[in-house]
Amino acid sequence: MDNFNAPGRNHLFVPGPVNIPDQIIRAMNRNNEDYRSPAIPALTKTLLEDVKKIFKTTTGTPFLIPTTGTGAWESGLTNTLSPGDKIVSFLIGQFSLLWIDQQQRLNFNVDVVESEWGQGAKLDVLESKIASDTAHTIKAICIVHNETATGVTNNLAKVRQILDSYRHPALFIVDGVSSICALDFRMDEWGVDVAITGSQKALSLPTGIGIVVAGPKAIEASKTAKSLRVFFDWKDYLKFYQLGTYWPYTPSIHLLYGLRAALDLVFEEGLENVIARHNRLGTATRLAVEAWGLKNCTQKEEWHSDTVTAVVVPSYIDSAEIVRRAWKRYNLSLGLGLNKVAGKVFRIGHLGYLNELQLLGCLAGVEMILQDVGYPVKLGSGVAAASAYFKNTIPLIPSRI
Amino acid sequence: MDNFNAPGRNHLFVPGPVNIPDQIIRAMNRNNEDYRSPAIPALTKTLLEDVKKIFKTTTGTPFLIPTTGTGAWESGLTNTLSPGDKIVSFLIGQFSLLWIDQQQRLNFNVDVVESEWGQGAKLDVLESKIASDTAHTIKAICIVHNETATGVTNNLAKVRQILDSYRHPALFIVDGVSSICALDFRMDEWGVDVAITGSQKALSLPTGIGIVVAGPKAIEASKTAKSLRVFFDWKDYLKFYQLGTYWPYTPSIHLLYGLRAALDLVFEEGLENVIARHNRLGTATRLAVEAWGLKNCTQKEEWHSDTVTAVVVPSYIDSAEIVRRAWKRYNLSLGLGLNKVAGKVFRIGHLGYLNELQLLGCLAGVEMILQDVGYPVKLGSGVAAASAYFKNTIPLIPSRI
Amino acid sequence: MDNFNAPGRNHLFVPGPVNIPDQIIRAMNRNNEDYRSPAIPALTKTLLEDVKKIFKTTTGTPFLIPTTGTGAWESGLTNTLSPGDKIVSFLIGQFSLLWIDQQQRLNFNVDVVESEWGQGAKLDVLESKIASDTAHTIKAICIVHNETATGVTNNLAKVRQILDSYRHPALFIVDGVSSICALDFRMDEWGVDVAITGSQKALSLPTGIGIVVAGPKAIEASKTAKSLRVFFDWKDYLKFYQLGTYWPYTPSIHLLYGLRAALDLVFEEGLENVIARHNRLGTATRLAVEAWGLKNCTQKEEWHSDTVTAVVVPSYIDSAEIVRRAWKRYNLSLGLGLNKVAGKVFRIGHLGYLNELQLLGCLAGVEMILQDVGYPVKLGSGVAAASAYFKNTIPLIPSRI
Amino acid sequence: MDNFNAPGRNHLFVPGPVNIPDQIIRAMNRNNEDYRSPAIPALTKTLLEDVKKIFKTTTGTPFLIPTTGTGAWESGLTNTLSPGDKIVSFLIGQFSLLWIDQQQRLNFNVDVVESEWGQGAKLDVLESKIASDTAHTIKAICIVHNETATGVTNNLAKVRQILDSYRHPALFIVDGVSSICALDFRMDEWGVDVAITGSQKALSLPTGIGIVVAGPKAIEASKTAKSLRVFFDWKDYLKFYQLGTYWPYTPSIHLLYGLRAALDLVFEEGLENVIARHNRLGTATRLAVEAWGLKNCTQKEEWHSDTVTAVVVPSYIDSAEIVRRAWKRYNLSLGLGLNKVAGKVFRIGHLGYLNELQLLGCLAGVEMILQDVGYPVKLGSGVAAASAYFKNTIPLIPSRI
The missing domain is CATH 3.90.1150.10 (Aspartate Aminotransferase, domain 1)
Structure with a gap:
């Protein structure tokens, strides 16, 4: 090489x-462990509790999926939507483009609202679409909080306000990959239904955990969503959460200890x-x-x-x-x-x-x-x-x- | 905690x-890197070349997917098969059971051949099925090389011999999660079309890379397979292989360096x-x-x-x-x-x-x-x-x- | 190589x-630091306090010298004795032999009491020497607690008892290199005046800290001891202890953090x-x-x-x-x-x-x-x-x- | 803490x-090893060969002493000089001051040539002293190559030239702690007899190896030098060099592997x-x-x-x-x-x-x-x-x- x-x-x-802080590098400098021993569930329990804090949610259910941001996107979409569902999605740069490509390949009916690259999502267009959608054919709004390709942060509070103004029940699905734990993000206050981030961004870990947090409405939607999913299915996680063993398949021991260190650093700094x-x-x-x-x-x-x-x-x-x-x-x-x-x-x-x-x-x-x-x-x-x-x-x- | x-x-x-060897722990003890710099593609190139050696294939195409064995299974199946496809699958223990569950949830028509737990796959049953399937309705044979729950190793050479005897074109898909790089496995010689393993098994890495190697027939099948897939789609990888940048989405820098060390240890020992x-x-x-x-x-x-x-x-x-x-x-x-x-x-x-x-x-x-x-x-x-x-x-x- | x-x-x-525990390896996995910042003195302060516990002393003064056990020996001897001083030393194996060689090269008048290798120190001989030394010409008793070459542990309580029986003021200097923090060692109770260990033994660190603890009588002796010493001189340490900066020359940042982890493990286990x-x-x-x-x-x-x-x-x-x-x-x-x-x-x-x-x-x-x-x-x-x-x-x- | x-x-x-490079941190991230196995002598042999290159010497004998720069100073002095020996030493800042303090405490007869802090060593004064010392009462010239307290680099070539001009046999002893492997230093060309550095300086390791290189004249001097030394005695090293086991007492396994990595980085960069x-x-x-x-x-x-x-x-x-x-x-x-x-x-x-x-x-x-x-x-x-x-x-x- x-x-x-x-x-x-x-x-x-x-x-x-x-950059990975030395504290996290140290925490990950270890041998594997049996993930079925009591130690890993005990660790996981703290992670699931604490990860909610960086999403500012008390009602959400977190999933720490062994995947990347792209996989986390897929998990967020397939667990809550059915093929053919109409969704509004904003194209404002390369990462929203890739997400839209995924949405289309997953057979959703994507209403793409495009902006010039360098501009934010056209929320006025969203408003008119929501206003006119009295039949509630729009099942979800998909939006990146922060478009990593252009450095554009969208106004999520405004999205919630639009949906509320028209009492529109569409799911509010947010890519927070380059925002959560760095920008002000308020899952509960803004009524975000699905929020997604990746371990290698603000949390400063290696790639490998796709973090998806599902609000109560999203969990409810997952019970009827018809999109095919197996690896990304929340159902398997929820079953193991009930059992208290937490993992339907082998997690990365290293990333779990790393995430613990990452969260500790965040809380220590505030x-x-x-x-x-x-x-x-x-x-x-x-x-x-x-x-x-x-x-x-x-x-x-x-x-x-x-x-x-x-x-x-x-x-x-x-x-x-x-x-x-x-x-x-x-x-x-x-x-x-x-x-x-x-x-x-x-x-x-x-x-x-x-x-x-x-x-x-x-x-x-x-x-x-x-x-x-x-x-x-x-x-x-x-x-x-x-x-x-x-x-x-x-x-x-x-x-x- | x-x-x-x-x-x-x-x-x-x-x-x-x-257990992770110290050499691998050392190799992973590092900061993140820009995966779009020339260093990571250069490293990846060596990994893709060398990983084929532990599968004993020269014709296969490897995919190093940021996922677990479960995700690797899904990648192997969805890229080569279409919903409704008839496949023969052997239930001989918990891991073959889980794989069959996945196969069924992915909407394949699974012909389950069950053995008592502790016994190997019933290859005589396979032979009779293959013999009678002159219409070639069976699209794939799915078999675990080594059932981790019962400690049973199946005879893969025999499977190939059966298929050859009847000139049956079914794909030969192998879960080698607890075998490859530890047991004798010969992808090319045995005509395995898709072989799968995970980083946390014989390669002695942390969890996080699902390794899938696709033979030429599998690559061909992937062009027409209708199963829905996005994150697990080989097509995206193949596109980036062409570009020489290799990664459709962010890999784990740590696992790449770890895999390099793991392969070096294997080759050093022989x-x-x-x-x-x-x-x-x-x-x-x-x-x-x-x-x-x-x-x-x-x-x-x-x-x-x-x-x-x-x-x-x-x-x-x-x-x-x-x-x-x-x-x-x-x-x-x-x-x-x-x-x-x-x-x-x-x-x-x-x-x-x-x-x-x-x-x-x-x-x-x-x-x-x-x-x-x-x-x-x-x-x-x-x-x-x-x-x-x-x-x-x-x-x-x-x-x- | x-x-x-x-x-x-x-x-x-x-x-x-x-063997170094993973917890210690992790603690040492770090960059250097400025040893004149407030962090290192604060860390050192805890180490000096806590290291006394494994010697079971409250009155001793510890020195964490950047050296090996051999250097720690030299520090213990040169700070408390003067050239020509008569000392009784026990030859029971290779390590006591090496220490005696050092004592002789440092120009002490060494009265060597030899045992067959595999036997302990001849404490009956010590008793007769002490009994007859009414003039107190013997300035120190030097004894290894545990002879690493033969696996022989000497009875230190008995040494103290002999000295006390005859009210003999000789310094009691103990090599505890392969004993302290593994065998029962009681500095204060046994009236040990100088006790020595090394980081690479029971503390399970890399080589590099020679730990010397000096009791009050040894500190007193150091004020008049005429043996030449500079690097190993306690006086320089004591001066920096007063200043609260602790280090007369650069310590190993790594070993300090490692020692912290080592002591934490000892106290956690008890x-x-x-x-x-x-x-x-x-x-x-x-x-x-x-x-x-x-x-x-x-x-x-x-x-x-x-x-x-x-x-x-x-x-x-x-x-x-x-x-x-x-x-x-x-x-x-x-x-x-x-x-x-x-x-x-x-x-x-x-x-x-x-x-x-x-x-x-x-x-x-x-x-x-x-x-x-x-x-x-x-x-x-x-x-x-x-x-x-x-x-x-x-x-x-x-x-x- | x-x-x-x-x-x-x-x-x-x-x-x-x-700062310690990641490559070195990785190399030191390991368990202890038996230093009497063939591996450590084999490693040590390469280190002793290669460390000479950064001193630019082929005739020198290196000692990798488990100590700090202060200990390395002491080793350099006590192995080559006898109590009462007259030496010329230059006081130009805090570190030369500390060295002179050591020289005086070691009972040499130190002729201190002081400069204003911020100025270099007064080599004109040296010249006059050398010129007038026809009886060769001056046994050594001690000089820091680089005074770390004031950022002053002395002209060592000039020192050699003065000694040569007057065919003066004084030993030329150099503190290269903050120079060697960073500044231009030429042991053989400049006829330096003893050169000293520490692992935590330009070599970018943790503290813990005092590197002393002795030229042939210094080795010769060590045979008759009467200063008392045991831990710092070159004789013990030379004995073990002969045996091919290299270590008279336990080295730090970590620093040896770290030094290997450090030298590799130097040679890679050039x-x-x-x-x-x-x-x-x-x-x-x-x-x-x-x-x-x-x-x-x-x-x-x-x-x-x-x-x-x-x-x-x-x-x-x-x-x-x-x-x-x-x-x-x-x-x-x-x-x-x-x-x-x-x-x-x-x-x-x-x-x-x-x-x-x-x-x-x-x-x-x-x-x-x-x-x-x-x-x-x-x-x-x-x-x-x-x-x-x-x-x-x-x-x-x-x-x-």
């Missing part, structure tokens, strides 16, 4: 998989502080982009994402070259522009267990790369803008005061 | 997940030596069971499994009590009897990167437990029988001669 | 360095339970040796060691061949016979975070090796004898009841 | 112990590239300091250190407050000013397996802290200066081209 070693630490700023930190990192990144004279792919402030920033490069530059150069010269991993925005944007992921000086190192790197590829940025300008903001907002570390 | 610590090392003798070692461990275990005056759940020598031994206990003993006591007093993890053999058998898993003295420690423990629960075993008897065999068969460690 | 890989786990039964477990392992080993028809190098029961057993082989066998074969064929690491007993004994170390089934695996291995080298042992005999004892003495694991 | 956790990665920029990288990091740091309008403690360019920069703060600022604030608010570890420069300088360590973006993150942090403590730095100014330099000097990563 080739060896791609480079001196020093890799600066990992793709929007997932993200979920609200985690969210505030992400806002701080996101704001600083946007200020740097502005200082560089570049455009944020996200077209309006209301959609700004605190977990990933897609930066638009001038037309004479290939953004893929920026990503290549970052890796080849600076040991920096940035996100590519995908599909419609390939070559046009590069992405800075700023989610996970990350701090301000890590981000400033990344921003300093981006400045050099921009010069490398011919964009006349002033070195230090983005760092200065970000630092000026950080300087007024970083709190003292509570454990060190 | 409760703490179940106990002095010394846990003796892990369930038939999966199995696959045939790995298989011989498992035969040595299996034979010794059976000799110990015999010395204890107990019965092997496996009813004939031809079905003896070299990866797991299910031991039948006298009717006045609850085998679950043996497993509980092993864990509570001796820090030893044994396998429970499942379903029909619950309470009647306990299981000793002897697969993975395991050596003889580890097994002898386990056998010594089982002897004490048998006395604890009232079975009049002679202490040292099983260990003596196993040792006498080992003494004549253990080779010198090649790297230390 | 050569590669000495072998399938499965290495069975490490040398009397040090010993020090008395740790000692009882070692007694169980030692007794079982001796029963196995007896069952094999072999002699324990330790000549009387009163000297039996619960941390290491030296087994005498028949004269027609070279014990070094047993050790070589253990490693080459069984992945088992046994201790060599050293110096006077080279070729005549091999050693089984049974100290550290070890359990009964691990030991039984080792004993089963030894039985095969004994046959390999031509000794007519009955396979299973030693395991049976050890198991019979274990069966009646192993407690349930408290955390799993 | 208190918990000092903080979000994200600790930015470790003290001049030792330094020692000259490692040195060039340190020069790049040092130059960039100095440019940042200049851009901030602050003074480098190092008074002349010829003494500039590429491993550590001591930054002088204005008199109205307490540099200790900068270090405290770095840790409390930014999770950044900087070095304190020590002794004479306490409160006056803070130190940025830039040695070890470190890259440019890591340093830029640190520099960005320092800028914010400087503002925090009232120094009117322009945010981004130092980063810009360093980046401008990096932009023109960072090579492509060879493995990724």
Whole structure:
């Protein structure tokens, strides 16, 4: 196998998989265990309880499925919907596109509401559809909370408000893959019926757990949903939850211990502080982009994402070259522009267990790369803008005061 | 969370997940990486090439799916078969039962050939079915190579011989979860069309990669198979194989590096030596069971499994009590009897990167437990029988001669 | 570099360095830290407090010196004695021999009291020397608590009793390298003035911390002791203890976190339970040796060691061949016979975070090796004898009841 | 124990112990081993061969002593000198001061040549002393290659030239603790007789190996040197080198495997590239300091250190407050000013397996802290200066081209 070693630490700023804290790496540094001994159910029980807290739900039922985000999507859809069901889905970037592709391949009748990439979901269009759907033919609204390809965060509270205004019973299904545990997400308050995330995003674990939380309405829907599912069937989990053994098939012992460590870190820092930190990192990144004279792919402030920033490069530059150069010269991993925005944007992921000086190192790197590829940025300008903001907002570390 | 610590090392003798070698634990002790950098495709390429070697295939196409064995089953079936397809499937224990349950829920027309638990698949019944199926209505034969619940190994060469004798085109689909990389398995020679294993078995990794290898006929079948699949669809993988980026969705970086280390260990030891070692461990275990005056759940020598031994206990003993006591007093993890053999058998898993003295420690423990629960075993008897065999068969460690 | 890989786990039964528990391996799996930040002094403070507990002292002052046991010896001697000082020292095996060699090279006037190897220190000789030393020319008694080469444990309570009987003020300096935290050791009760151990023995860490605890009389002696010392000088430590920064030079961050985990494991199990477990392992080993028809190098029961057993082989066998074969064929690491007993004994170390089934695996291995080298042992005999004892003495694991 | 956790990665920029590369952390993530098996001598042999390469010596004899830099100093001195020997030693900062303190406590007759802190060793004074010492009463010249407290690098080639000019036979003893494997060091070419470093510095390991390399003249001197030594005596090592077992007492298995990984990383990158990288990091740091309008403690360019920069703060600022604030608010570890420069300088360590973006993150942090403590730095100014330099000097990563 080739060896791609480079001196020093890799600066990992793709929007997932993200940096794993040492505490989690340590927790996963272990042998396998018998998952049928009392130890693993006891551990699982705490995980199921605690994972609800990062979704801000007390009524949801969590499933820790050994899969990726894509599998979690499939689990969320097939357990609650039947082939032919009409669903409204918003296409605003590559990941919503892939989800819609899945929805179509699963034989749902997908009413795609498309936005220009860089804009949020067209909630006014949703409103008119809901308003006119007095027969309640729409069975579900599928929406990404945060589109990872463009750095766009949608307004989920508004979706709930629209559904409530018209007393529409459609299921509210949310991809929170690059939002939950980093952005403000309120499953119960917003009446989200199915919410999904992946272990390798804000939770800062390796890939391998697709986390799906089903609200009471979703659990109810799963009893009659006709979509075919076996591996992804919640029924098998619910049966083992009843038995108190929890697992219909072998889980990853490592990821369970890792998740325990991840949740402990979140609670130790405080979920609200985690969210505030992400806002701080996101704001600083946007200020740097502005200082560089570049455009944020996200077209309006209301959609700004605190977990990933897609930066638009001038037309004479290939953004893929920026990503290549970052890796080849600076040991920096940035996100590519995908599909419609390939070559046009590069992405800075700023989610996970990350701090301000890590981000400033990344921003300093981006400045050099921009010069490398011919964009006349002033070195230090983005760092200065970000630092000026950080300087007024970083709190003292509570454990060190 | 409760703490179940106990002095010394846990003796892990369930038939999966199995002990992880230190070399693999080290290889997985790392941060995440950008899976779109050149490093991960380069690594993946070597894995796809090398994983074929442990299946003994040159014509197969491997898929390293972020899932468990259950998901790998589903991938193998849905990519090659259509709803309503008639398949012959053998019920010989709990894991074949679960697979059949999946087959039925996936809407195949399953012709279940049942054996008494402890016996192998009824290949004579298969022969008569194949002989009479001149219209080729049978689309696939589904069989577990090794039934983990009863310690029964089926004769796959014989299945191929039957199919060939009658020039029957049915797909030959094999669950090799507790066999591949431990038992003699020959995908190409035996004309297996789909073979499946999981990372947490003989490969000695954590759970999380479902390995599916598809032969040319299976790949061909996947082009017309009508079973619904998205997450498990080979098509997405094949598309990314073409692109050279390999991954339709985020893999576990850790398991990829772990798999690299696992394969390196296998090749370093030599696959045939790995298989011989498992035969040595299996034979010794059976000799110990015999010395204890107990019965092997496996009813004939031809079905003896070299990866797991299910031991039948006298009717006045609850085998679950043996497993509980092993864990509570001796820090030893044994396998429970499942379903029909619950309470009647306990299981000793002897697969993975395991050596003889580890097994002898386990056998010594089982002897004490048998006395604890009232079975009049002679202490040292099983260990003596196993040792006498080992003494004549253990080779010198090649790297230390 | 050569590669000495072998399938499965290495069975490490040398009397040090010993097996490291996974909990400690995890604790040490980390980056360096600034040892001048508040974190390391805070950690050190807990270590200094807690390490006293395993020495059973409240009045002692511990020093965690970045060195080995040999360095710890030197620290204990040079801080309390002056060149030319008369000391009584007991030669009972290779490690006491090495210590005496050090004492002589440090220019003390060493009155060596020699025993046959396999016997304990001649305390009757000590008594007569003390009785006749009314002028108090003897400045110190140096004695190993447990001679690792022969598996002999000396009676320290008796030493104190002799000194007290004659109101003799000699310092009582103890090498507890292979005893402390495994055997019953009572620094305050026995009036030990300097006690020494190493991290790689019962504490189950890597080599690298020489732990020296100085009682009040030793601290007092250090103020006037004229032996030259710089690196090993307690004065530098005491100065930094006063400052609250603790370290006169850079400690190993890893070993500090490892020691924290090691102490936590001891306290969780309970020090008395740790000692009882070692007694169980030692007794079982001796029963196995007896069952094999072999002699324990330790000549009387009163000297039996619960941390290491030296087994005498028949004269027609070279014990070094047993050790070589253990490693080459069984992945088992046994201790060599050293110096006077080279070729005549091999050693089984049974100290550290070890359990009964691990030991039984080792004993089963030894039985095969004994046959390999031509000794007519009955396979299973030693395991049976050890198991019979274990069966009646192993407690349930408290955390799993 | 208190918990000092903080979000994200600790930015470790003290001049030792330094960041440990993941490759080394992985290599050390293991159980203990029997150091008397063939594996450890085989490993040790490669280490002894390869460690000479980073000292640029073919004639030297290396000792890998389980100790710290302080112990390595003592080993270097006591093996080559006798009490009362006259030595010339240069006091230029806290670490040379500590070494001189050791020299005096070891009873050498130390002729201290003091410089103002921030200046290099007064080699003109050395020259006059050597010139006038026709009787060769000076037995050794002791000099730190790099004074870690002030960031001053001495000109060792010049020392050799002076000795040679006057054909003076004094031993040339060098503390290379914060230089070797980071700065240009040429043991053979410069005729260094004893050179010393520690594992936790440029080699990027945990503390625990004091590396001493003795040239032929030093080995010769050790045969007659009368300083008392036991633990630090080379003689014991040389005896075991002859035997091929290498270790007079238990080494740290972990550090041996770690050192293997460390050397592999150095050779993979290329020692000259490692040195060039340190020069790049040092130059960039100095440019940042200049851009901030602050003074480098190092008074002349010829003494500039590429491993550590001591930054002088204005008199109205307490540099200790900068270090405290770095840790409390930014999770950044900087070095304190020590002794004479306490409160006056803070130190940025830039040695070890470190890259440019890591340093830029640190520099960005320092800028914010400087503002925090009232120094009117322009945010981004130092980063810009360093980046401008990096932009023109960072090579492509060879493995990724």
